[in-house]
Amino acid sequence: MATPLMLNVAPSFNMSAFAEQLATSYRSQGYVVNVMYLPDHVSVKLEKDTGGINTVLGLGEGITAHCSLNNGMLYINYSDEEWTSKIIGFCVGWFVCMVPLITAVVGTVKQLDLSKKISAEATRIAASFR
Numbered sequence: 001m002a003t004p005l006m007l008n009v010a011p012s013f014n015m016s017a018f019a020e021q022l023a024t025s026y027r028s029q030g031y032v033v034n035v036m037y038l039p040d041h042v043s044v045k046l047e048k049d050t051g052g053i054n055t056v057l058g059l060g061e062g063i064t065a066h067c068s069l070n071n072g073m074l075y076i077n078y079s080d081e082e083w084t085s086k087i088i089g090f091c092v093g094w095f096v097c098m099v100p101l102i103t104a105v106v107g108t109v110k111q112l113d114l115s116k117k118i119s120a121e122a123t124r125i126a127a128s129f130r
Contacts, residue, residue, distance in 0.1 A: 015041075018125055018126065055084075056092055061111055
């Protein structure tokens, strides 16, 4: 489970510009990024290598970051993590051959680090608004 992030931000913090910078940063790393603007928050969905053979190998990464601003605090909560492909990879690797098991372990490590990488990038971007 990903750990939520809370950051103090400047009163002039621009949530739209923040979301666009975060999206641009991850698009440049090969992620498919969808940004959804809602009245009270922004959701940024990130996916990479999901679908196809990567479902069996467990190499896909995916997460949704929900960003909201309240009283000078930026809150980022994570949901919709991509765990299905890892479970499939472990099962196929256990019962059929070891290759998907190994790649599912690699995918699991990458998935666990994804929210930490997003939090670090979000902290860097938010600091640039000061």
